[in-house]
Amino acid sequence: MIRIKIMRKLFPKIVFCFLFLLLTGGIFVSSGETSETSISGLFVNEQAYNNKEVIVQGEVLDVLSQKTGRWINLREKNAAIGVWCGKDVKLPEIEHFTGFNQRGDVIKVRGIFHSSCPDHWGEKDIHALFVHVVRKGFRIEEEVPSEKIKLVFLWGCLFAASFVFFAAGKLREKYRRPN
């Protein structure tokens, strides 16, 4: 009798635990389909990510607008990839692109990775589903160190002096008369 009582008490708890695990397990499984990774991670495990939904983050190098969509060139430290955004994908405003004295906007892209894209002649690319800006880029103010300016001035003077000296020698040689 005592055993039955204990079982009756435990049964709903066991069922609850079972349902909880089932649900959370399902969430884990579905979250496994959209993996957040790095660009270099995509290249290293390209077969694992091929044709799967991925999330990557990187700095924008450029946005190339073409007839059927736009290419976003995205880079991280040692790798870069093209992100294809069809006309149907809404792009946020990207203001800064990585370049000289400029850090590009950091964006996060959710999309399908192709190790060999059938639409783009076998390129490795990501077809974006959703793009959003994580961090705005900025311009780096350029300053010329004063030592460098002094060095230029010094070398400039040296160059001018040696040029005058050399040119004077050449002129003397040219106009030197015999005897």
Add this chain to the structure above:
Amino acid sequence: MVPAVIAWFLKEKNPGVDFLLAFFIAESAGLFLMAAFSQRKELNYSLTFLLVSAVWMIVPLFGALPLWMSGHFKSFLGAFFDSMSGFTTTGLSVIQSLDTVPFSLNFWRHFMMFLGGQGIIIVALSFAATAASLGLGLYAGEAREEKILPDIFSTVRFIWLVSIVCFLLGSAALFFLSRHSGLPLKKAIFHSAFLFMAAFDTGGFTPQAMNIFYYHSIAIETATVVLMLLGSLNFNLHYCLWKKKRAEIFKNIETRTFFLSATFLFLFLSASVLISLRFSFGEFFRKIFYQLISAHTGCGFSNISVKELAGWPNLALIPLILAMALGGGIGSTTGGIKMMRVALLMKAIKSEIKSWIFPARVKIYEKYHHIQDLVLKDKRVRLVFVVFLFYIFSYFAGAVIGMFYGHSFLSSLFESVSACANVGLSLGITSASMPAGLKITYIIQMWAGRLEFISIIVSLGLIFSAFKK
């Protein structure tokens, strides 16, 4: 000074100052040397070879100054590596953070290739009004065996004319295609000029780390293939095209050998790639054909990443190594053994085999067509064979040194051939963190490969004989 003007125009302050400083240092050194060695003396043929070898080492040293001052290199050796790579139209690079390089510095990187492609001495000769007696020795010392026109100065000016006309047409075409692929105006202007200089002079530097796949454009890739092929043509054939003698292209032994070799290597590469990688038709043609033409013409552009190329099966690397080792046309901007030498060696082998078969009284001679019908002579074969042996020795010596640094034989050989044949394709060994010993090895290989060994061997001989006395 040209990059300094560009930097000033684009408001790139630091690079502008760097270029000005480098200009002052180089000019002051030049004036000092002119004052120190002011005596006028006729140089003999072998001394001109020594001069050429020295110039090709000293000019990249000065060319490295603005690169080093930019802060994009770990050391001066790295900057010198890139400068040598630029002048010798190799295209290997150890630059860091290429995507943040200013336009003026990128212009300098590509302009070095343009100057080096023409030949530093040729650039100097085109400004010279005298020194006619030195002309031929200097011209030959820069690995140019053939004159196009009767005198050297007309030949030099013709080379410039072809290059400038091609520059205008090629850059205009690339500008149009860059705009079509969505590149912003400023980038399209600069990148079209950069890509032209790198493709036509078979250099291989690119303004972005993503290389050619930055543009996501088949049209740009096709245009660069055309430019690479034009760049790998002998300037004599450019002259024939200029004079509307198109038939020469089809009759010439070099173009025929190039066609045969490219076809054979394309089939070899296709078979070896398809064994282990699954490519769609478009991808197959795009990736395999582009890599092969880039290797064979000695350009070094790539429309796939270094990691992807390194992931190709080992068997596929062999045809690429062969293509790089063989190179393009003699008297062009490509490196490597060159098609003319390959063809003449084949003819010599054929002739030798015939001499075994036929009775001794039968006189065997081989004919070939290069601008005119010629007969293969033993003296020519000897010279060709010596240069061929030097290349083979250098390729393998570089590979052995690469193996000392822990790389596999095949990837070491790939990188060594790429450096010595002035190609620029890489499997990843060439990087900013590459050991100094390997940098020095590849610098020497690029230098020796560009001058086709003869100038350097003559120079070494002169130095040794001077010490003996």
